[in-house]
Each structure stands twice: as structure tokens, then as C-alpha cells.
Amino acid sequence: MDNTKNKSFQEKYDLFRELDPDVLQKKFLNALLKIQNVRRGSIWIKRGRTYVCVEAAGIDSENIVGVTLDAGAPSIVGWVIENGKMTIAQAGSDRRHNREVEAHFAIKSSQILCFPLLVNGQVFGAVQIIDTNPDSIHLNLESSYLTHLQNLVEICSIALGNALSYAREQKKNRRLSSALSRIEKEKTIIGQSKAFHKSMELVKSYSDTDFNVLITGESGTGKELVAERLHRNSARVNYPFLAQNCSAIPETLLESELFGYKKGAFTGAARDRAGLFEAADGGTVFLDEIGDMPMGTQAGLLRVLQKNEIKPLGSSRVQYINVRIIAATNKDLVKMIRENQFRQDLYYRLSILPVHLPPLRERKEDIPLLARHFLNKESKKAKISEKKISPETIHHLVAYTWPGNIRELENLIRYLMVTAQDEVIRPDDLPEHILKTSQDETSKNTNPIHSDPQTNETQNLRDISAMTWPDLEKAYVRALMEKFNWNITWAAKASGINRSTFASRMRKLDIHRGTGPPS
Ligand SMILES: Nc1ncnc2c1ncn2[C@@H]1O[C@H](COP(=O)(O)OP(=O)(O)OP(=O)(O)O)[C@@H](O)[C@H]1O
Incomplete structure (x- = not known):
């Protein structure tokens, strides 16, 4: 093989190997135009009842990519796609030619050679090779030449058809794996007790709305988990869910975290920085421990709720944002309002939809379920075999009062996974304070039938x-x-x-x- 032949073979080989449809169709079109020695051409793909231009070359090509032709309107590509046959058309006189498409083009088409694109016998599009020379002398329409061209188009259209379906599959795959990772990341919420079920029913009904939600409950009862679930089930799911704990953080720092700041707003503010509300635009902001928010910051938050606007520190301009706020607290906000520690106007705006999460001691039926859930989850995470819990141990767990609620139970399970020697966790493995409290509780709660026979x-x-x-x-x-x-x-x-x-x-x-x- 001489060098020129070798190069041309290599080019064709590269063309058929290409998997990116955008690159392939560009190379394919350019190869055809080069063979026919013209500059204008386009590739059209059938989408439902329309034909969309996905690639174009030559002057004005930027105005044609993305153009959609209705199947009902006259067009050369439409005719070729519907009939599955190659055609040659004189643009000036052919009734099938769509003049609207090039109405604003300085240079009009004169002769059009159009081939169908087929894969597995099905037409999925068409390619046009266009001569813009008014004398139409560039296109070689000799029949043996056209047969060779037709063969090349057929081979290339198989490659293009495959690349398009590969890209479609890849897109589908990406969508599926992002949905899968969302499901995997979604934390399971465990609870069948009546008290918890009631709260979760409320949460479910709140998901369909866009009003602010106030979640109350002791520390560790699952307020953040529920807030996340609310966001995931809401129309804002494709926007961010950002959380900020309002306690144990100085007022100015909290304000800059929430509202952002401008360069030079304070010493160390070397450049502009977006706050949480701006970063969460379109999504949900979860404000944990809202009862600890300083009064000054409460005023800024009220502005967000009243006018959907924030003013970054050091800025004289307001910015508009669109967020849903879910706040949570383990404090009695009504009492705080009476004591002038919390703004009443803010409270009313935050608590449009209130929900209370019961402490674990009021949903004892959920303790065995939660304990087993955490054992299963943590064992999977640590890639170790899952231990069992004896009924006697469960009995102690149920009797214990759980001041730290579910977080305390979750931490206990982690502790037991490490410290329990056997495959079965027994009461002896439990820390002293749990055994002692559970025994006290059991004797307190004992029914008269089981009470001390002596007394x-x-x-x-x-x-x-x-x-x-x-x-x-x-x-x-x-x-x-x-x-x-x-x-x-x-x-x-x-x-x-x-x-x-x-x-x-x-x-x-x-x-x-x-x-x-x-x-
Ligand atoms: N119903 C539940 N099912 C499974 N896990 C839960 C449940 N409720 C809470 N948890 C887990 O318990 C831990 C504490 O929950 P979370 O942080 O949501 O509580 P919180 O009420 O927001 O606490 P705090 O008030 O201290 O911020 C988390 O690891 C959470 O995943």
C-alpha cells in the first residue's frame, strides 16, 4: 500500500471506531463533502414527527444546527427519510425543497444530493451534500460514483446509528446510576410505633407543599434525618439541601455563613463569599438548633422569610433567593418568646407546618427494630458478620430511658459491635448504666400481679x-x-x-x- 492509500484507509478506520456521535457525524459529513468537492452539507435525525439537524458544514452552518422540520412540511430530508431512497434535487425548482430554512442565508443551495441513514433496515435520518454553485457543476452524479458513495454512506450510517444508540444507553446508564446512588445514600427511617407513625404521616403530607416546616423534638430524635427526607420528597429535590447548626457559633460568623460577605467586609475577608442561602438557591436550608440563633441573626432570617432577600455582610445591595426553610429545635420556642429570647414574628413564619418527633422512651416498640437496623447497617459498613442480640438484652434496651434518644442507641450498637465477645450480644455486654436504669425501670413498671409478694x-x-x-x-x-x-x-x-x-x-x-x- 502506498502512503496516500494507507492514510485514507487509516482515516476510514478511525471513522468507524469513533463512539462519540458528535465527533463521528462531523468526520462523516466532512468526508462526504471532500469526496464530492463541495462545502455545504447537513445531517438530520428523525425524532418523533420531526427531523432535527444535528450537524452542518459550510457557510451559515451555525444557523442550521438545531433547526427542526415538521414531518408535515415539505423537505428533501423528509422525503428521503420517509421513502428510504437517495434523491437528487434542483433546489430552485424542486417542490420538496424547504426554502424557509435558508431564507436568511446569503448563499442559497442549488443542487442537493441526499442519502438516507439506515441501521438494521430502519431509516433514522438523512445526510445532505449540497452544491451552492449556481451552475451546479461540482457534484459528481455519475452512476457508478454514486453507487460507491451510497455504499460508504451505508457503512457510515451503521457506525453513526450504533454511536447514537450507545450514547443514548450511556445517558440512560448515567441517569440510572445517579438515581441508584441517591437511593443508596437515602438513609432508612425506622419506626412502626403509633407515635412515630403519626409524625411521619404529617411529614409525608408536608412534602407536597412548599411551606416552611418546624421540627421539634429532643436531641437525637431524628430531626435532621426527617428534614432531609422532606427535601428529597419535595419538588426541590434536584436542588441543594444545606444544613447549618445555629448553636455554638459566634453571631458574626453565623451571619457570614448564612448570608455571605463582600470583599473587605471585615478583616480577613479577602474576596466575596456566597452564603448558605445563596448556595442553596432553589433548594432547602435546614436550620438546626434555631432556638440558639442570636436575636440579630433572627432579623436577617426574617427578611429572607418576608421578602426572599438576603444582604451579604458589607454589601449595600440585596440579593433575591428562593429557598424553603426547615428549622429544628429541642427548645420551647413559645416560652422563649415570652422571655423575649425569640422573635414571635419569626416563629409564626417558621412554624407554618409543625411536626414533633417523640423521644425514644415514648416509642419503645421501635427500640428492637432500631437496634437490629443499626447492627445490620454498621456490620455492612465495617464488612464484618452481623451479631445477634439476645431477647434478654433487648428487654434491657427496651426498659432503658434513652436520654440521648436514637443517637445514643446508634452509638451503643457501635460500642457493642466492638466490645461484645460472642456472636450474640448478651446483657453482660451492656454498660453498667443501662443495666442499672433498665432494672430500676422494670421494677417501677411491674404490674401488681408481679409485684413484690411480701408487701x-x-x-x-x-x-x-x-x-x-x-x-x-x-x-x-x-x-x-x-x-x-x-x-x-x-x-x-x-x-x-x-x-x-x-x-x-x-x-x-x-x-x-x-x-x-x-x-
Ligand atoms: N427513625 C430513624 N431511623 C433510623 N435512624 C435514625 C432515625 N432517627 C434518627 N436516626 C439516626 O440517629 C442519629 C441522630 O439523628 P439526627 O441527627 O437526625 O437527630 P437530631 O434530632 O437532628 O439531633 P440534634 O438535635 O442533636 O441535632 C442519626 O445518625 C440518624 O441517622
């Missing part, structure tokens, strides 16, 4: 003798169920009868949670 025996005997047998059995089963937090398996174990018999007695005695006399 209550006479009273109990009197009570019992006044009861019928079914009443007595009912009281016994109910007391056991409450002691074991309505876990039938443990209650049955404690009573010494098997689970199904116990469950069937419960049904017969019509015992349900929330019904019957208070124990």
Missing part, C-alpha cells in the same frame, strides 16, 4: 379472689404483654406456654394493644 400479698390475694377466672387470665396475659412490649414470643416464653397457644388465648380473650383496662 402486696394480702392486697393481691384480696384483689384476685374478687376476680373471675377469665378476668384473672386476661389481666395476667395483658401484664405479660406490656412487660415484654407486646412481643408475643417473649411473653409466651415467660408464661411457659408455647407461642401459638399463647396467641390463640390472646385472640379468645380479645386482648389488643390499646384496649382493656389500664394495667
